[in-house]
Amino acid sequence: MTAAPAGIGRRKATATALGLALAIGSWWGTSRAHVGSPDTWFEGPAGRYPVRVVVRAPGVVPGLAEIDVRVLAGRPTRVAVQPFIWNGGADAAPPPENARPVRGDPRLFDAHLWFMVASSYAVHVTVSGDRGAGKAIVPVQVVATRRLPMSPALGGLLAALGLFLLAGLLTFLGAAAGEGVLPPGEPIDASHRRLARVVVTVSAAILALALAGGRQWWNAVDRAYRQNLNRPLHAAATLLARAPAPVLGIAIDDPEWMGRRWTPLIPDHGKLMHLFLIREPGLDAMAHLHPLMRDSSHFESPLPLLPAGHYRVYADVVHESGFARTLVASLDLRPGGGAATPSEASGDTPGADPDDSWYVGEPEGDRGADPSCLLRDGATIEWVRGPEPLVAGRDRPLRFVVRDSDGRPAPLEPYLGMPAHAVVTRVDGSVFAHLHPIGTVSPASQMALTLRTPADTVPGSLARRLAGMGSMGAMGDPAAGPPGEFAIPYGFPSPGRYRLWVQVRLRGAVETGVFDAYVSPTAGNRISRPLISSPALRR
Amino acid sequence: MIARVFTDAIGTTIFSARKSAPRHHLGRSGTMTTFLEEPIAAAPSSTALRARVPGYLAATALASTSVIVGLLWDISWHRTIGRDRFLTPAHLAIYLGGLVGGLASGARVLKTTFAGCPEERAASVGFWGFRGPLGAWLCIWGSFAMLTSAPFDNWWHNAYGLDVEILSPPHTVLGLGMIAIEMGAMLLVLAHQNRAGGASSALGWLYVYCAGIALLMAATIAWEYTGFPNMMHSALFYKVSAAAFPLFMIGPARAAAIRSPVTAIAAVYTGLTLAMMWILQLFPATPLLGPIYNPVGHMQPPTFPLLLVVPAVALDLLLERLGGRSKWRLAAALGVTFVLSLLVVQWFFAEFLLSPAARNFVFAADHWNYGSRLGPWRYEYWNLDRDGAGRWSGARFALGIVWAMAVATVTSRVGLGWGAWMARVRR
Numbered sequence: 001m002t003a004a005p006a007g008i009g010r011r012k013a014t015a016t017a018l019g020l021a022l023a024i025g026s027w028w029g030t031s032r033a034h035v036g037s038p039d040t041w042f043e044g045p046a047g048r049y050p051v052r053v054v055v056r057a058p059g060v061v062p063g064l065a066e067i068d069v070r071v072l073a074g075r076p077t078r079v080a081v082q083p084f085i086w087n088g089g090a091d092a093a094p095p096p097e098n099a100r101p102v103r104g105d106p107r108l109f110d111a112h113l114w115f116m117v118a119s120s121y122a123v124h125v126t127v128s129g130d131r132g133a134g135k136a137i138v139p140v141q142v143v144a145t146r147r148l149p150m151s152p153a154l155g156g157l158l159a160a161l162g163l164f165l166l167a168g169l170l171t172f173l174g175a176a177a178g179e180g181v182l183p184p185g186e187p188i189d190a191s192h193r194r195l196a197r198v199v200v201t202v203s204a205a206i207l208a209l210a211l212a213g214g215r216q217w218w219n220a221v222d223r224a225y226r227q228n229l230n231r232p233l234h235a236a237a238t239l240l241a242r243a244p245a246p247v248l249g250i251a252i253d254d255p256e257w258m259g260r261r262w263t264p265l266i267p268d269h270g271k272l273m274h275l276f277l278i279r280e281p282g283l284d285a286m287a288h289l290h291p292l293m294r295d296s297s298h299f300e301s302p303l304p305l306l307p308a309g310h311y312r313v314y315a316d317v318v319h320e321s322g323f324a325r326t327l328v329a330s331l332d333l334r335p336g337g338g339a340a341t342p343s344e345a346s347g348d349t350p351g352a353d354p355d356d357s358w359y360v361g362e363p364e365g366d367r368g369a370d371p372s373c374l375l376r377d378g379a380t381i382e383w384v385r386g387p388e389p390l391v392a393g394r395d396r397p398l399r400f401v402v403r404d405s406d407g408r409p410a411p412l413e414p415y416l417g418m419p420a421h422a423v424v425t426r427v428d429g430s431v432f433a434h435l436h437p438i439g440t441v442s443p444a445s446q447m448a449l450t451l452r453t454p455a456d457t458v459p460g461s462l463a464r465r466l467a468g469m470g471s472m473g474a475m476g477d478p479a480a481g482p483p484g485e486f487a488i489p490y491g492f493p494s495p496g497r498y499r500l501w502v503q504v505r506l507r508g509a510v511e512t513g514v515f516d517a518y519v520s521p522t523a524g525n526r527i528s529r530p531l532i533s534s535p536a537l538r539r
Numbered sequence: 540m541i542a543r544v545f546t547d548a549i550g551t552t553i554f555s556a557r558k559s560a561p562r563h564h565l566g567r568s569g570t571m572t573t574f575l576e577e578p579i580a581a582a583p584s585s586t587a588l589r590a591r592v593p594g595y596l597a598a599t600a601l602a603s604t605s606v607i608v609g610l611l612w613d614i615s616w617h618r619t620i621g622r623d624r625f626l627t628p629a630h631l632a633i634y635l636g637g638l639v640g641g642l643a644s645g646a647r648v649l650k651t652t653f654a655g656c657p658e659e660r661a662a663s664v665g666f667w668g669f670r671g672p673l674g675a676w677l678c679i680w681g682s683f684a685m686l687t688s689a690p691f692d693n694w695w696h697n698a699y700g701l702d703v704e705i706l707s708p709p710h711t712v713l714g715l716g717m718i719a720i721e722m723g724a725m726l727l728v729l730a731h732q733n734r735a736g737g738a739s740s741a742l743g744w745l746y747v748y749c750a751g752i753a754l755l756m757a758a759t760i761a762w763e764y765t766g767f768p769n770m771m772h773s774a775l776f777y778k779v780s781a782a783a784f785p786l787f788m789i790g791p792a793r794a795a796a797i798r799s800p801v802t803a804i805a806a807v808y809t810g811l812t813l814a815m816m817w818i819l820q821l822f823p824a825t826p827l828l829g830p831i832y833n834p835v836g837h838m839q840p841p842t843f844p845l846l847l848v849v850p851a852v853a854l855d856l857l858l859e860r861l862g863g864r865s866k867w868r869l870a871a872a873l874g875v876t877f878v879l880s881l882l883v884v885q886w887f888f889a890e891f892l893l894s895p896a897a898r899n900f901v902f903a904a905d906h907w908n909y910g911s912r913l914g915p916w917r918y919e920y921w922n923l924d925r926d927g928a929g930r931w932s933g934a935r936f937a938l939g940i941v942w943a944m945a946v947a948t949v950t951s952r953v954g955l956g957w958g959a960w961m962a963r964v965r966r
Contacts, residue, residue, distance in 0.1 A: 060700035092830040148698040185661030
């Protein structure tokens with residue numbers, strides 16, 4: 001994230017004063033956490049009320065976000081939402097917006113929030129009711145992610161109206177030059193008729209030029225907008241020669257990174273970077289690594305023993321502003337060039353982070369809709385999908401149950417401060433998300449936005465304070481839910497085939513379960529109102 | 540056969556007419572000559588037509604007022620409250636203006652086409668099989684343009700975000716529609732005024748009022764460059780002013796039926812702006828969007844109007860005394876005079892507006908929108924003409940002023956031509 005702007009330029013001040021709701025705020029970044037998964041999903045406590053919050057990203061800035069708040073327990077009487085920009089302080093926030101109860105579902109409330117500038121926000125969700133008042137802080141990153149295409153129907157309508165207006169204007173101009181200046185009642189003569197024709201012809205030429213200019217203008221706006229659309233920052237993944245084995249180097253080489261002054265990175269789950277390698281096209285190998293920072297743009301990690309092939313590389317980092325972003329790269333591992341030989345495939349990686357983990361198994365599709373995945377030592381992890389098909393955008397938490405070899409719920413140990421981690425990717429790579437039982441939000445983002453004070457005006461001061469507090473990932477309590485069970489709030493952003501890797505820690509070892517899923521297109525309203533997670537999963 | 544109107548620059552009018560129809564002609568300095576010939580059977584008496592302001596004229600003038608009031612209100616709304624929706628009072632005022640202007644004009648067209656008396660039909664122009672006054676067609680066109688902008692703007696907001704730019708293509712369509720409503724109202728009154736031949740001072744003043752609204756519309760469009768005192772020591776301010784104002788001051792004035800029309804038009808602009816400035820401040824309001832860096836407590840007013848009345852007096856004097864010159868010479872005199880007189884008054888008035896003495900209800904200085912990070916830039920001059928070393932350059936400023944004079948000369952000439960045409964409009 002960038003630091004606070006030094007000041008407002010005069011030109012900007014002028015435009016600001018004009019006040020036509022311009023997107024003149026500082027452009028805080030052009031990428032955000034996850035890839036192709038713009039909505040924010042959160043589950044956690046608001047005081048004594050467990051809530052699940054979905055922030056449907058507007059996709060444009062300034063834009064109107066839809067917010068659904070489902071209060072999972074208690075009898076809420078009022079739910080309010082309020083956006084706080086990360087560096088604005090409490091006074092910069094607009095008044096809270098009361099969420100309206102959704103008819104027929106006393107636990108669901110919805111609201112709309114304007115986000116006027118692209119930035120990192122803390123959305124405060126306040127619930128009042130029989131359990132008093134409670135507040136949850138939901139980190140939301142607002143960036144422009146899309147440009148709505150114009151439908152043929154609307155395009156046709158506008159073209160027809162435009163032609164109508166053009167014809168009308170030319171007719172008016174002809175009348176103004178001809179009949180309009182004649183005394184009342186006098187029929188138009190040849191000279192005025194000729195003059196009217198000349199005026200219409202010249203005006204048509206001028207209007208054609210104006211339209212061409214307008215088209216150029218529109219194209220320029222469109223081009224500039226597309227250039228500023230959210231995109232993952234580019235990074236280069238390379239194998240670096242090190243003794244005794246080559247290591248994986250990540251260099252953030254995107255001009256956006258190099259040319260901006262970002263707030264410092266802060267550790268998420270105790271790590272500055274979470275790096276994911278996914279082999280394609282089979283999606284049969286996945287590694288979750290934690291490189292060390294060498295300088296502000298370079299990270300290094302020992303390379304685990306992965307099979308040769310082409311890998312997608314995703315790197316999650318979090319800025320002090322609470323802005324979480326995903327960097328994207330790719331990597332080719334060749335036999336003799338970093339790839340493991342079959343005999344090495346189960347070996348250890350010297351110098352690896354103890355929390356590094358990786359999985360090599362069946363290619364995508366081979367598992368079908370099998371809801372259960374065998375872990376080591378006979379343990380299993382089951383995805384409790386239910387009978388209904390998965391639908392894009394639908395609020396339907398991903399429920400999992402981990403059992404030991406005897407079929408009893410297995411107690412989960414914290415893995416990077418969380419009861420579980422999940423990695424979701426669409427087969428074509430257009431979606432990548434790193435999830436936890438608190439949803440799509442980064443725990444570090446939540447910590448940064450919660451603990452920031454008005455005194456944190458110097459970049460790095462909050463990061464140092466957070467680092468001094470020890471592990472920043474301990475936001476989830478694995479013991480809070482029923483043993484062996486957890487749910488991850490999420491809605492698949494688009495239809496298609498997906499693969500999920502779900503990671504838990506059992507008896508000190510990280511276990512990875514793998515699942516395949518087909519997500520159906522949205523039918524009707526993309527917001528699923530009636531779905532409430534199982535009472536057993538409410539925390 | 541034809542009543543010829545030759546309008547010279549200082550306002551004398553020469554007519555020639557045939558005895559076939561009522562003819563009312565307007566002199567430049569308020570001198571009127573009326574040729575009443577054989578009356579048209581079954582038509583309302585000319586006296587009756589002249590004595591009153593027809594209802595649809597009042598309606599379109601009201602529509603024009605509603606549009607400009609709504610626009611200024613909407614700007615204040617965005618600067619103060621921020622949260623936008625279709626049914627804000629400001630939007631309602633704008634669209635009410637569009638609706639009233641379009642419907643009143645549409646009704647006039649239908650009546651003229653299907654039930655108009657001969658005099659009404661005679662004072663109309665044909666348009667796709669219908670007949671109606673010229674201004675009515677422009678109002679109707681403006682209504683359709685405003686209507687067209689709605690789905691376009693809605694899509695634009697969804698595609699690119701809410702108002703990512705002040706002047707977006709859909710806002711341009713909307714703005715053209717609003718201008719058309721205002722110009723249409725002006726033309727409607729103008730045609731009546733020209734036909735009435737000065738018999739109705741109400742029409743003359745109503746026309747000037749409509750012309751003042753058009754000038755205010757131009758000032759609002761140019762406001763980003765001309766509205767802030769911080770800009771008034773920059774040549775850019777004078778260039779933009781030269782492009783925007785002489786056209787709307789001189790053009791309509793050339794067809795006005797009252798004395799000192801440029802001054803009167805400028806006075807209407809000043810009065811309306813002051814009224815909005817003083818009234819809006821009275822209403823408490825707080826921002827509903829964030830981030831809020833400037834916690835305002837009442838509706839933010841427009842900036843104090845430009846002192847266009849001073850250049851207007853000079854332009855009126857010139858038009859009266861130099862009217863006989865060639866149009867380009869006259870335009871050059873008008874353009875140079877406009878820029879110099881504006882420079883003299885605004886240069887010093889800007890210093891006052893940036894001083895603490897102007898930070899009060901009367902002058903309404905130092906009001907900024909809720910999202911502004913307040914700083915010393917509020918009391919500094921912007922866009923100053925600087926040399927390569929960053930110092931203020933008198934030479935560069937002077938060159939900019941010369942350019943502004945050239946621009947004002949061109950817009951004055953266009954205004955003279957436009958005014959000559961308007962003086963002839965009688966339908």
